[in-house]
Amino acid sequence: MPESRSVVITGASRGLGLASATHLYQQGWRVVAAMRSPDAGLERLRAATGAGADDPRLLGVRLDLDDPASIASAAKTIEEGVGAPDVLVHNAGIAAVGSVEDMPTAVWQQIFSTNLFGPIALTKALLPAMRAARRGRIVVISSQGGVRGMPSISAYSASKGALERWAEALSEEVAPFGLRVTILVTGTFKTDILTEQTTDYGDYAGPYAVHYAGIRRTGGYAVSHASPPERFARALARSLDERAPFARHAVGVDARMLLLGARLLPGWLLHHAIRLAMRLPRHGALG
């Protein structure tokens, strides 16, 4: 039996990460599940996969993307555990809700730390081994906000947009060494990032109250129509067999529609479409 391919998934304790780790484990991958609190997260993973505590195909690694020391030690643990990973999935991410005016500046620091600087540092730590192995893939999980800045999640959108541009640049740099980069633009899936996990800084009595009301209605509709994370996991698994050195795919009907719109519609019309989708007041309607 050939040795299992190895995949490192950050943020594997919940949401898309948990579903992806579970699915890839079931597909025979050797899964390194990186998370802030492996104790609780691994328990969920073992329950989902049926893996035993000593299963060599399921490794938990403590990883705090805001802490350089944690990233360095996680990279070391990963290399000791599986060597140069075949796949590194940057799934971990946080979001926060609130208009640009309502969002505290410190939150921007926090979001960019977890969504951008952390993944960059972890990649840098693992790249020498992956480069030496002359094979491997880095997968970046982006979102609709990374394609087009979305109102009330500007920091999250900016971090995902930056992560995509970083991944594009990286793909050109590492392709000559036989490495691949994949960007997956996610649509709306039923995960905690849509609900309790995301901090809300919006001032619901302030000047953006009307915005929040519209966006909440849209959000409620999106949540009620969101796809199960398992669907995302299957799309991720398919993308891991692609030959191209660089690929960018949308996963989910809404994300695919947005990519189509961003490609075919002029900027002013896309702006208008998003205003309508988010139920925001028209130009000049307030104040």
Added chain:
Amino acid sequence: MSLFDALRFDGKRVLVVGGATGMGAAAAELALDLGAEVVVMDHADVKISGAKAIRLNLVEKASIDAAVDECGGAVHAILACAGVADGPGIERINFIGHRHLIDRALAKDMLPRGSAIGFISSAAGLGWEKNLELLKELIATPDFDSAVAWVQSRDMANYYWMKQAVCAYVSSQAFTMLKRGIRINAICPGPTDTPLARANKDVWLAFGADFRAELGIQASAPIEQAYPLLFLCSEAASGINGITLITDAGYMSSGITGSFPNATMMAKVLMGRS
């Protein structure tokens, strides 16, 4: 004449511009089946047996002129099918080149009374009425070069604007064309399984994927777009002129009326009703 006879093209010559692949190729095959003599112009190799192939690069005016000269004779239907999603030259490939080709054919009196022109526009061409004043300026440009300059100076060389231009052109030419006994119409297809769509499958065919899933239908096949295109150019449609027929399995209608709410926002935006 029976409806079936009115749909025939016996003794007629049909020119398919962009007929090597996709909807154009389906239209060329269909025209052959309907008894037409078929001329296919394309940048790519034409592999349709029974059709005369002429090399055409819509980006270059000289190539269009040469292709029209090579075609010669009378043409009873021009099917303007060539189109790209993006890239340099899109303004010529999707609109201005077709218009120039038609102008050349008219100048050479190749289109007799009773002939017809059929364009393939797109769902992205809908809602053009809202942009009519601007589009009229483009349509009023006298020739190929001035039209290209007009588009490029306004940063409008993209898929959306050129499909808008096709719809506005077709509608605004109905009167002037019919003065010469020629009808002009367009179809506005929804997602269709063509090489252009397949090249960007996860994005392009995403349009209305939820609508089709709920109905249990597939994206349109090229032949399903060729049928209405040939119909519009046949005698069976002799009373139809200047229309932009939405051939999208009802996505826009379902969105506008709210009978399929997921499509409402998109339909309103595209149809300029928001």
